[in-house]
Amino acid sequence: MKLDRAALEAAPRRLLSRGSRLKPAVHRVELPDGPACVVKDVREVPGWSRWLARWLMGRERRILRALDGVDGVPQLLGEVDRDAFALALLPGEPLTPAAFEQHPRSLAADLRAITAAMHARGVYHLDLRQRQNLLVAGERLAVVDFGAAWKPRLWSRWLLAPIFGWVDRQAVLKYLARHAPEELGYDEARSVLRFLRLRKLWFVSPHNDAGEWAAAKQRVAQGRGDAPKS
Structure with missing residues (x-):
C-alpha cells in the first residue's frame, strides 16, 4: 500500500487515540482506493521527545513484521514516513x-493462541493486561497495540524469554480470575496467587485487585477434581 504524508493529510480520518509525549496519535483513515486503515503518527509529539517516539515506533514496526501472518494481529501495511x-x-x-463474561472460553482460547504464536516468533507483548489493547468481535479476539512489546536479541533471550512469557x-489468567473464575484450572489458580504475591512487591505501579485474589483462592480450595472441562 502506498500512502504518503500528502495523501494522509488529504484523506478523511477520525481520531481513535490521542498521542502524548512518547505515544503516537492513532487515526482511522478512509482511503480513496482501498479499505480503511489505521495510522499511528508521532508528527505532533513534542520536538524534544520525538526522537525517542520515532525509535519506539521503529521497534513496533519491526515487531509487527516479525508477526506478519499471525491470526489476530493487525498486518503492517507500510510506512507513511519516518513519523x-x-x-x-x-x-x-x-x-x-x-464481553469477556459472555464468551470467556473462546476469548481466552484466542488470547492464549495469539500469545503462543507471538512467543513462538520471539515476541513478548508485556501489556496484555490493558483491555484497550484487545479488540473483540463476537467470539473472536485480536491484539492491536504492540507499543510495549519486546523481541529480545539472541544473546538475552535465554534470560528474558521465560520471564516475559510468564x-x-x-x-x-487475570481475565479468567476476574471475569470467569469458573474457567480457571487448579494449577492456573495457584499461578494467579503466586503472581499476585509478587505483584505486591512492585511499588512503581500498585496493583488494583478486582476480585482475582478471592476467586483464585476459592478455586484452589475446591481442589484438582473440580477443574473446568476443556
Missing part, C-alpha cells in the same frame, strides 16, 4: 468485562 505507519483495520470493539501468560 507514521499504517496497519490493517481489524473489526471489533475494545474488550469489556461484559508475564504474558499471567495476563490471560
